[in-house]
Amino acid sequence: VSGAQAESGAFEIARTILTLARHLHLATIAEGIETTAQRDAMRGAGCEEGQGYLFSPPLDAQAFRDWLAQQPRT
Numbered sequence: 534v535s536g537a538q539a540e541s542g543a544f545e546i547a548r549t550i551l552t553l554a555r556h557l558h559l560a561t562i563a564e565g566i567e568t569t570a571q572r573d574a575m576r577g578a579g580c581e582e583g584q585g586y587l588f589s590p591p592l593d594a595q596a597f598r599d600w601l602a603q604q605p606r607t
Contacts, residue, residue, distance in 0.1 A: 546579065572587055
């Protein structure tokens, strides 16, 4: 997702992959989400899981546990 504009032709590749995965009953995780626009575009295309700097920079194991402990429970 990183660097792709949600409305650009390049984003069509992500939409195509999501459509293929849906037809094959595969889960998808978008990687490289850096902006809310990218997150919203992926959600709109049917991808409910993602990772990237929008959510957190890379963390070591202890920092991840600390970060996770601070997240609201859903």
